[in-house]
Amino acid sequence: MPLYEYFCPTCNNKFDKLQPMSSTGAECPVCEQPAKRAISVFASITASDSPGPDFSPMPPMGGGCCGGGCCSSH
Numbered sequence: 001m002p003l004y005e006y007f008c009p010t011c012n013n014k015f016d017k018l019q020p021m022s023s024t025g026a027e028c029p030v031c032e033q034p035a036k037r038a039i040s041v042f043a044s045i046t047a048s049d050s051p052g053p054d055f056s057p058m059p060p061m062g063g064g065c066c067g068g069g070c071c072s073s074h
Helices: none
Strands: 003-007 014-018 034-037
Touching: none
Parallel strands: none
Antiparallel strands: 003 014, 003 034
16 A cells, blocks of 8 residues: 655645555544645665765665674574
């Protein structure tokens, strides 16, 4: 299920809601009035993007009980 962003024009509350794609709207959790779906923006980094000056790739994540790297005693 996608996470949608909403804005309530009645009380100016911004909130997120996990809903099925077939959902048509949501009520504001503060004032319980109908809210409007907001335009969401997202960031994406692909292999063809050139890294900027403060780009530091995350280390590879391992498996196991500790997520890799923190417990060498097992």
